[in-house]
Amino acid sequence: MGEKSAEFSERRGTILKIIITEHIASAAPVGSESIARYYSLGISPATTRHEMARLEEEGYIVRPHTSAGGVPSAKGYRYYVGSLIREAKLSRTDQMAIRRFFEEAEQEPEAWARLAVTILTNRLESFALATLPRAPVCRFRHVNLIVIQELLILFVLVLQEGLIKKRLLSVAQTMSQDELSACASRLNAAYHGLSHRQITAKKIELSTMEEQITEVTVQMMQSEEKQQHEQFYLDGLRHLVNRAEFMQGKSMLRLVEAIEGRSVLSNLLCSLRDEPGIKVTIGDENKEEALQECSVILSSYGVDERKGAIGVIGPTRMPYNRAIPVVEYISAVMSELLGSVYE
Numbered sequence: 275m276g277e278k279s280a281e282f283s284e285r286r287g288t289i290l291k292i293i294i295t296e297h298i299a300s301a302a303p304v305g306s307e308s309i310a311r312y313y314s315l316g317i318s319p320a321t322t323r324h325e326m327a328r329l330e331e332e333g334y335i336v337r338p339h340t341s342a343g344g345v346p347s348a349k350g351y352r353y354y355v356g357s358l359i360r361e362a363k364l365s366r367t368d369q370m371a372i373r374r375f376f377e378e379a380e381q382e383p384e385a386w387a388r389l390a391v392t393i394l395t396n397r398l399e400s401f402a403l404a405t406l407p408r409a410p411v412c413r414f415r416h417v418n419l420i421v422i423q424e425l426l427i428l429f430v431l432v433l434q435e436g437l438i439k440k441r442l443l444s445v446a447q448t449m450s451q452d453e454l455s456a457c458a459s460r461l462n463a464a465y466h467g468l469s470h471r472q473i474t475a476k477k478i479e480l481s482t483m484e485e486q487i488t489e490v491t492v493q494m495m496q497s498e499e500k501q502q503h504e505q506f507y508l509d510g511l512r513h514l515v516n517r518a519e520f521m522q523g524k525s526m527l528r529l530v531e532a533i534e535g536r537s538v539l540s541n542l543l544c545s546l547r548d549e550p551g552i553k554v555t556i557g558d559e560n561k562e563e564a565l566q567e568c569s570v571i572l573s574s575y576g577v578d579e580r581k582g583a584i585g586v587i588g589p590t591r592m593p594y595n596r597a598i599p600v601v602e603y604i605s606a607v608m609s610e611l612l613g614s615v616y617e
Contacts, residue, residue: 287357288315289325290334294346294354298591305343348557348590351569355554355594364599376607383407386611387507390584390604395510398597400588404507405543407575407582407612411469412495416462417487419454427454429487431494434467439494449483457483470495506539517589532564542570543583552602557590571597573605577613584608
């Protein structure tokens with residue numbers, strides 16, 4: 275009895291995979307007649323109809339109309355993603371081509387993030403996004419203070435993540451370059467490696483100038499942490515506009531507004547912080563209403579605390595068997611390249 279049940283389950287899985295594959299290609303419902311006609315499953319059309327009825331009862335497919343064929347549900351796609359294409363890998367030829375693009379690009383994280391978006395958009399015909407690798411907490415490396423005019427100095431803040439922030443500051447008293455350099459040296463010794471919270475909590479005696487520099491340092495570090503998931507490289511919105519799923523109603527308008535508002539993308543990327551590897555959300559698994567007719571494939575990349583993200587957004591009928599391995603491989607290449615920079 276157990277063997278027969280396992281065979282039955284495997285057969286339904288095969289039919290579900292066919293329905294999903296055909297629907298991804300055509301965007302149309304898939305009927306039992308076409309499955310029986312084009313696939314040699316060794317079963318009768320009546321048995322195919324019965325199996326599809328079971329898939330519908332179990333929530334893996336839905337029928338737009340009583341007499342229509344089946345369309346995969348979010349549950350069906352989830353089963354497909356989790357079980358049917360788990361072993362999908364990028365071909366060696368594709369791997370070599372993608373790696374060559376990165377090797378020929380300018381060797382810096384910003385260029386890699388832009389390139390990742392371009393590759394994902396062109397290969398998958400989907401909307402793609404990428405962020406630069408950033409640590410979740412900014413840490414102080416050093417400051418430089420340079421005299422510009424009598425009461426004006428250039429403040430240069432260097433963070434351990436390699437970021438350099440500059441600001442012109444008005445000061446209340448004239449100081450020589452030697453005095454400013456001595457002030458910077460004292461702060462560098464006191465704050466090296468600290469977060470803005472640790473700097474604020476540190477109890478040390480400061481001069482008026484040192485208090486001003488410390489306050490500006492904390493403000494700039496706080497601002498940088500807030501912005502770390504608000505800076506994106508984006509491309510491919512044109513591919514979403516042309517999808518049949520978004521041609522009716524207000525789905526596309528909501529989606530475009532969400533993307534342009536950026537807060538939805540920030541929330542998506544923030545969700546990756548504690549989830550290493552690839553993350554796939556399908557249809558109403560997405561918390562954001564604007565994305566509930568979409569699938570989102572995201573992957574974090576980076577080394578140590580320096581993390582960025584890449585991914586694609588498309589209709590639920592996106593080609594997961596191509597999209598997942600491409601996102602995974604590009605993420606791995608970018609992590610490898612960053613490892614060589616920060617070692």
